[in-house]
Amino acid sequence: MVNPKRPALKMVGTSSSNGGVFGQVKVTGECEFRGDVDCSKLACTGSVVIRGALTAAAVKLTGTCGVESNLASGEIGGTGELKVKGNLRGEKVKLYGQLAVDGDAELGEAALRGAIVCGGLLSAERLELGLYGPSSVGELGGGKLRVRRSRMSALKNLVSPAGAASLKAGTIEGDQVELQYTEADVVRGGDVVIGPGCTIGRVEYRRELRVDSRAKVGQRVRI
Amino acid sequence: MERELISKKDLLELMGISYGQLYRWKRKQLIPEEWFIRKSTFTGQETFFPKDMILARIDRIMNMKEDLSLDELADKLSPFQTDLSLSKRELIERNIVSEVSINRHSSPAQLNGEEAYSFAQLLFLYATDQLLSDGEISLEESGLLMETLRDHFPRYEGKPCEVLFMRKMGVSMFALAAAPSALHFDAGVKIVARLQMAEIAEQLRSKLN
Numbered sequence: 001m002v003n004p005k006r007p008a009l010k011m012v013g014t015s016s017s018n019g020g021v022f023g024q025v026k027v028t029g030e031c032e033f034r035g036d037v038d039c040s041k042l043a044c045t046g047s048v049v050i051r052g053a054l055t056a057a058a059v060k061l062t063g064t065c066g067v068e069s070n071l072a073s074g075e076i077g078g079t080g081e082l083k084v085k086g087n088l089r090g091e092k093v094k095l096y097g098q099l100a101v102d103g104d105a106e107l108g109e110a111a112l113r114g115a116i117v118c119g120g121l122l123s124a125e126r127l128e129l130g131l132y133g134p135s136s137v138g139e140l141g142g143g144k145l146r147v148r149r150s151r152m153s154a155l156k157n158l159v160s161p162a163g164a165a166s167l168k169a170g171t172i173e174g175d176q177v178e179l180q181y182t183e184a185d186v187v188r189g190g191d192v193v194i195g196p197g198c199t200i201g202r203v204e205y206r207r208e209l210r211v212d213s214r215a216k217v218g219q220r221v222r223i
Numbered sequence: 224m225e226r227e228l229i230s231k232k233d234l235l236e237l238m239g240i241s242y243g244q245l246y247r248w249k250r251k252q253l254i255p256e257e258w259f260i261r262k263s264t265f266t267g268q269e270t271f272f273p274k275d276m277i278l279a280r281i282d283r284i285m286n287m288k289e290d291l292s293l294d295e296l297a298d299k300l301s302p303f304q305t306d307l308s309l310s311k312r313e314l315i316e317r318n319i320v321s322e323v324s325i326n327r328h329s330s331p332a333q334l335n336g337e338e339a340y341s342f343a344q345l346l347f348l349y350a351t352d353q354l355l356s357d358g359e360i361s362l363e364e365s366g367l368l369m370e371t372l373r374d375h376f377p378r379y380e381g382k383p384c385e386v387l388f389m390r391k392m393g394v395s396m397f398a399l400a401a402a403p404s405a406l407h408f409d410a411g412v413k414i415v416a417r418l419q420m421a422e423i424a425e426q427l428r429s430k431l432n
Contacts, residue, residue, distance in 0.1 A: 106250040143243025
């Protein structure tokens with residue numbers, strides 16, 4: 001690294017930077033980085049766009065954040081909208097709002113509430129997904145996966161019937177899988193619980209399968 | 224080159240591991256992305272792995288994870304980052320690279336045993352030697368390949384890439400391409416050999432250990 005010291009960066013108002021290596025980066029307002037950013041912590045209140053990759057030990061977000069390339073971070077937390085055009089990697093993710101990833105999202109422990117759109121594979125050690133809006137994932141995989149519809153979304157549906165809180169996925173695989181309001185081609189897992197509102201083409205399970213009476217399941221196979 | 228594949232389901236059963244472990248290892252980059260091969264089967268999309276490689280890899284991870292953290296493991300398993308080096312004598316004794324290739328592509332200091340071969344040099348030699356002993360390339364062409372690898376391989380910075388060897392109307396050429404790549408040539412081009420460098424590195428490492 002050219003600069004061994006990681007300087008802090010504070011940006012207020014509408015501003016832009018060419019990116020680089022920083023310590024703590026604090027953005028209040030609207031900010032654009034025209035290159036890769038490597039920092040120990042990114043705290044954003046407002047909106048930030050990174051035209052490159054973002055590497056940060058921690059990201060705290062209140063507002064919107066767009067990353068044109070990959071995002072790798074230890075901890076990601078906050079409220080708002082996070083858009084990643086590349087792949088997302090995070091150890092601990094707690095996000096309220098919209099998460100959009102074009103590539104793969106590989107997470108450790110994740111608690112997401114809102115709507116998720118992931119083009120590729122969304123994998124997590126432990127995933128708690130609270131659905132507030134229409135979500136879709138190419139493939140979902142991990143250890144403990146739990147997808148639930150939030151209570152509030154019933155209320156939201158009354159106001160705007162378009163975009164019901166549900167999840168669409170190709171394949172879902174996990175050791176413990178618990179689903180609600182999910183549409184998937186194949187679900188594979190150890191213990192599988194298919195809750196209300198699910199439409200699943202085929203379920204393959206190893207130990208236990210429970211299916212709610214309000215769910216539709218095509219084939220059930222024990223392996 | 225058809226290789227035997229194993230489905231994810233069978234792999235988990237065979238090795239007695241869970242989905243969680245597999246995805247964790249993938250996230251920690253202990254299992255390379257390219258090994259995840261998606262195919263559609265009659266029950267929908269399934270993921271397959273090259274059987275021999277994934278079984279060996281999981282064996283290693285299971286054996287080493289007791290003493291090392293996952294991040295340390297990732298460094299150990301990364302195919303291109305190895306601080307191994309060997310002398311000419313060891314290379315011949317362990318029958319890793321043929322003597323013809325060694326004599327042709329080594330510096331004088333390496334030949335008389337004063338200088339050891341770094342892992343990158345070994346990798347280039349090993350790849351070249353493999354094509355040479357398979358009879359795919361001639362001795363002259365092997366020099367060209369060594370040069371290509373020396374000049375361009377470092378630019379990939381450890382990202383997966385492959386070596387292509389093509390012939391058209393008797394003219395031969397080498398190319399390095401980021402993998403996985405879809406390349407198409409005109410009808411007169413014949414791809415004589417195609418090597419995944421990560422795979423070659425993997426083979427070499429298993430020979431060195």
